[in-house]
Amino acid sequence: MLRGFFAGSALALVVCTAAAGQVREQGNIVYDGVPPTPPALQAAIAPYYNARSASFEDWLPDGSMLISTRFGDTPQIHRVARPLGARAQLTFFGEPISQAKVRPGSSAYLYPRDVGGAEYYQAYLRDLAGRETLLTAPNTRNQAFQFSPDGRLVAWSQVTPGDPNYDIVVADPENPASRRVVHEGQGAMSVNDVSADGRTLLVSRTNASTWVELFTLDVATGKLTPVGPGKRKIGYIDGSFVDGGRAVLTLSDDGSDVTRPVVIDLRTGAVRDLEPGAKWGSEAFDVSPDGKVVAVAVNEEGYSKLVLRDVATGRELPSPKLPPGVLTGFRFSKDGLRLGLSLSTPLSAGDVWSLDLAGGELVRWTESELGGMDAGRLVEPQLVRYATFDGRQIPAFVFRPKGATGKLPVVIKIHGGPESQEQPAFDPRRQSWVNELGAAVILPNVRGSSGYGKAYMGLDNAEKREDSVKDIGALLDWIAKQPDLDASRVAVVGQSYGGYMVLAVAAHYNDRIAGAIDLYGISDWATFLKNTEGYRRDLRRAEYGDERDPKMAAVFERISPIRMSARMKKPMMVFQGANDPRVPRSESEQMVRQLRAQGSEVWYVLAKDEGHGIYKKVNQEAVRATEVVFLKKVLGLE
Numbered sequence: 001m002l003r004g005f006f007a008g009s010a011l012a013l014v015v016c017t018a019a020a021g022q023v024r025e026q027g028n029i030v031y032d033g034v035p036p037t038p039p040a041l042q043a044a045i046a047p048y049y050n051a052r053s054a055s056f057e058d059w060l061p062d063g064s065m066l067i068s069t070r071f072g073d074t075p076q077i078h079r080v081a082r083p084l085g086a087r088a089q090l091t092f093f094g095e096p097i098s099q100a101k102v103r104p105g106s107s108a109y110l111y112p113r114d115v116g117g118a119e120y121y122q123a124y125l126r127d128l129a130g131r132e133t134l135l136t137a138p139n140t141r142n143q144a145f146q147f148s149p150d151g152r153l154v155a156w157s158q159v160t161p162g163d164p165n166y167d168i169v170v171a172d173p174e175n176p177a178s179r180r181v182v183h184e185g186q187g188a189m190s191v192n193d194v195s196a197d198g199r200t201l202l203v204s205r206t207n208a209s210t211w212v213e214l215f216t217l218d219v220a221t222g223k224l225t226p227v228g229p230g231k232r233k234i235g236y237i238d239g240s241f242v243d244g245g246r247a248v249l250t251l252s253d254d255g256s257d258v259t260r261p262v263v264i265d266l267r268t269g270a271v272r273d274l275e276p277g278a279k280w281g282s283e284a285f286d287v288s289p290d291g292k293v294v295a296v297a298v299n300e301e302g303y304s305k306l307v308l309r310d311v312a313t314g315r316e317l318p319s320p321k322l323p324p325g326v327l328t329g330f331r332f333s334k335d336g337l338r339l340g341l342s343l344s345t346p347l348s349a350g351d352v353w354s355l356d357l358a359g360g361e362l363v364r365w366t367e368s369e370l371g372g373m374d375a376g377r378l379v380e381p382q383l384v385r386y387a388t389f390d391g392r393q394i395p396a397f398v399f400r401p402k403g404a405t406g407k408l409p410v411v412i413k414i415h416g417g418p419e420s421q422e423q424p425a426f427d428p429r430r431q432s433w434v435n436e437l438g439a440a441v442i443l444p445n446v447r448g449s450s451g452y453g454k455a456y457m458g459l460d461n462a463e464k465r466e467d468s469v470k471d472i473g474a475l476l477d478w479i480a481k482q483p484d485l486d487a488s489r490v491a492v493v494g495q496s497y498g499g500y501m502v503l504a505v506a507a508h509y510n511d512r513i514a515g516a517i518d519l520y521g522i523s524d525w526a527t528f529l530k531n532t533e534g535y536r537r538d539l540r541r542a543e544y545g546d547e548r549d550p551k552m553a554a555v556f557e558r559i560s561p562i563r564m565s566a567r568m569k570k571p572m573m574v575f576q577g578a579n580d581p582r583v584p585r586s587e588s589e590q591m592v593r594q595l596r597a598q599g600s601e602v603w604y605v606l607a608k609d610e611g612h613g614i615y616k617k618v619n620q621e622a623v624r625a626t627e628v629v630f631l632k633k634v635l636g637l638e
Contacts, residue, residue: 029622032592032604034573037625044436045625048428049617050371053350054087056329056342057100060107063333065340065365066090067352068098073617077111079128080352083365090128096615103173104151104334110135110173112142116579117611119533123156125173135176141535144190147173148198155182155191155201155219162534166190168203170219183222188539192239193248202227202239202248208542209419210235210454214250216266228254228264229271235259235454238284242291242311249294249311251282257453261285261296261309274314280305281451284327288336293317293357295339297327299451301383302397302423306330306341308357320355320362323348324380326425340365344425346380346399373428377402377435381424381443388447388474390467395452396444396475397422399434400484407486408440409635410479414505416496418448418468419457419543429624436628437637440485446471446501462545463555469504476512487512489635493627495519495575496583496612503561503591506568515634516568517627519575520583520612523591524563525556533581565594571601573630575623577610603630 023032054069057077064081071089074096078087091097093113100109107128112121120141126132136142136158145156154173157166158181166189171179183189186205192214193202201217203224214227214236227248228234237251237259246266251259254271258281261274274294275282283304284297291311298305304327308317325345332339337357344350352365381397388394400408411433415422422443433441445451446468448460460468472492480487490513494502499521506516522528529537529547545552557563572595576588585606595602605626607619614620632638 026622027618028607028609028616029619030606030608031626032606033601034603034605034626035629037622037629041436041628042621042625045432045628046621047370047372048432049621049624050369051349051373051426051428052368052371053344053426054342054352054366054368055098055350056331056340056352058102058109058331059333059338059340060102060109061105061334062107065352065354066100066102066109067342067366068100069366069368070617074615077109080365083354083363084367085365087366090130091126094616101145101147103154104147104149106151108173110145110147110154112145114611116609117577117613117615118579119581119611120161133176135171135173135179137179142169144192146191146194146201148194149196150198153194153198153219155194157185157189157191157203159535164534164538166535168201168217168222170201182219183217183224188535193241195241195245197245200241200245202241204236204239206539207233208539209450209457210253211542212236214239214248214264227266228252229269237282240285240287242287244291249285249287251285251296253281253454257455259283261294261314263311272314274309274311281453284330286331286339287311288332289334290336293332293336295330295332297330299421299423301395302326302421302445302451304343306355318360320360322362324424326423328425346424346426347375347378349426349428373431378431379434386475386478388471392447394444394446394471394474396442397424399430399441399443401434401438401440404438404484406484408484409437409489409637410485410487410491411437411439411441411631411635412472412475412490412492413441413443414446414472414492414494414498414501415443415449416494416498417450418446418460418497419450420497421445421449421451423451429627432624432628433631437631437635439631439635442475442479444471444475461543462552465544465555466504466508466559469501469508472501472505473509476509489514491515491517491631491634493517493519494521497522499583500561503568504559504564506570506572507561507564508567510567510569513570514636515571515573515630517573517575517630518588518591520577520580520585520588521574521591522561522583523587524560526553526560527590528583528587531584531586536582562591562594565591565600566598568595568600571603571630571634573603573605573627575605575614576607577612577614578606578608579611582612 057066076091100111123135140158155170159166168183188206205213211233215224235253239250252262253259260278263272280300328342330341339355342352385393499518
C-alpha cells in the first residue's frame with residue numbers, strides 16, 4: 001500500500017497510498033510525496049547558497065597559500081599567491097575537495113577524494129601543473145596523512161570494507177607501488193606525526209571520544225610503544241613530536257575536565273602541563289617548524305580563541321584578538337614567521353588570514369562573496385542558558401529576526417554527534433530560516449555535546465540516552481515562558497544523531513511541536529549498529545551502548561523511535577543520502593514505511609549522489625528550499 005517509496009539501489013518504486021503523493025525526480029534528487037517548490041521561494045533561497053566561504057589548507061614553499069573554496073557546484077582547491085590575490089583553481093571535480101596538505105620540499109600537495117559521499121577516500125598527489133598520481137590502494141578507505149619533515153615518506157591509516165581495524169601504511173610519495181603496511185592495527189588508528197628521520201611514527205587509537213591511546217610506532221619493526229602515564233583512560237587530541245623527537249606535544253584531559261596542551265617525555269613518561277587549571281577546552285593545535293611555539297584553538301562558549309604559547313615554559317605569548325566566530329583551520333608557514341588561518345563568523349561566510357608572528361598583524365587573504373544576500377539582514381545569536389529536569393543549565397544560541405514584533409514561530413535545530421557542538425559560525429540555513437520564515441532559530445547544546453568538558457559529554461551515554469531528549473522537553477518549557485516566542489508553532493530539525501533526537505522528540509512531545517524534519521536519523525538502534533560501516537561500529541558502541549549486551553538491547557528496544565511511531569502524529573519531512581555509510585538509508589526508509597502505514601504525513605527526499613550530508617550546491621539549494629516549504633506549511637506561514 002506504499003507508492004513512491006524507494007527500495008534497493010535501483011530506486012525501485014512500489015505502490016503506495018495517494019496520501020504519499022507522486023514521485024518525481026529532478027537532477028539527482030528524488031521526491032516522494034513532496035510538493036514542488038514555488039519558483040519565487042526557490043529564487044529567494046538561492047542567494048543563501050550562492051554565498052562562498054574559504055578555508056585555509058596549507059602554505060606552499062613560495063609563500064602562497066592553498067585554500068578550499070567553491071566557485072562551481074563543489075568546494076575545490078585553489079592557490080592564492082598574495083593577500084587578496086586571485087583565487088586560482090587547481091582541482092576541477094564533481095566531488096568536493098576540501099583538504100590539501102603540501103609535501104615538504106615541493107609544491108606538490110596531497111588531497112583525498114571520494115565518490116558520491118561513500119567516504120571511501122582515495123588520496124592523490126598532485127602538482128601545480130595538474131599532473132597527479134593515485135597514492136592509495138583501490139577499495140580502501142584512507143585518512144590521517146602525514147609527511148616526514150623531508151617529504152621522502154608519507155604515512156596514513158587505511159581500512160577495507162567491513163573491517164573495524166585500521167592498518168598503518170607508509171610509502172615513498174614518488175613511488176605509490178612502494179606502499180606497505182607497517183602495522184596491522186586494531187581499532188580506529190590514525191597517524192599523527194612522523195619523526196625527522198622517518199623511522200618513527202606517532203599514532204593514536206580512538207576507543208571513545210574521551211579515551212584515546214597514543215603510541216610510537218617503529219617503522220622498521222611495526223612495534224608499538226605506549227605514550228603517556230599508566231593505563232588510565234585519557235582523552236588525547238592529536239600529537240606532534242617536539243624537543244628533537246624526545247617528547248610529544250598533545251592535548252590531554254588527564255586529571256582535568258577539559259583538554260589542554262601538555263608535553264610528554266618519551267623516555268621518562270613525565271608530563272608537563274602548559275596550561276594548568278584550564279577553564280575551557282583546547283580543540284586543535286599546530287607547532288612551529290622549530291618546535292618552539294604552539295598555536296592552540298580554545299573553545300570558549302562555542303567561540304574560538306587563538307592562543308600562542310612558548311613550548312619550553314608554557315608562557316602565553318602575545319596572541320591575536322579574533323572577531324567572534326569559529327576557527328576552521330590554521331598552520332604555521334614553513335619558515336615559522338606566519339600563521340595561516342581561516343575564520344567563520346555569523347555575519348561573514350568565512351575567509352582566510354595570515355598572522356605575522358613578529359608584529360602581530362592580521363592580514364586578510366580572501367574576501368568571500370555573500371552571494372547576493374543583504375548583509376544587513378544577517379543576525380548574530382544570543383547565548384542563553386535554560387534549566388533542565390535535573391537542575392543543569394543547558395546552553396543554547398538563539399537567532400531572532402531583526403525588527404520582529406509579535407510572537408515568533410520557532411525552529412529548534414539539534415546537532416549530530418552527539419559529541420559535537422552548535423557554534424556561531426556562518427550558516428546560510430539558519431539565516432534563511434530567520435529571514436525567509438521570520439522565525440526564531442534556537443540551537444541547543446544538550447548534554448552529550450562537546451565543548452563543555454568530558455563530564456558533560458558523558459551525561460547521555462548508553463542507558464542515559466533519553467536524558468538528552470528531556471533537555472529538549474525543558475527547552476519547550478523555556479520557549480513557552482518567553483513573551484516573544486509562540487509555543488504553539490515550534491518545529492524541530494536535526495541530522496544524523498540529531499535526526500534520532502528529532503524522532504524521539506516527535507514521539508515524546510508530539511502535542512508540543514507542529515512538525516519535524518529528520519535528516520538521515522537513527523530510527524532503530526539495533527539495525528543502525530548492525531548496518532553502519534564496520535570501521536565505525538565499535539566507536540558507536542562506546543557512545544551509544546553495545547547491542548550485544550542483553551541489558552543494553554532491552555534499552556534499545558524501549559527507546560528506538562521506530563517502536564514509538566504510533567505517537568508521532570505531526571507531519572514529518574525525511575531526507576536521506578543514498579550512499580550514506582554512517583546512517584544507512586535503511587534507517588530512514590523503515591521509518592517512512594512505518595509512519596505512512598499508520599497514516600502519518602511524510603515527505604521523503606532522497607539524494608542519489610550524496611552520503612552523510614549534502615555537499616553539492618545544486619542539492620543544497622533543492623533540499624534546503626524544500627525544508628523551507630515544509631516549515632512554512634507546519635508553522636502556518638503559507
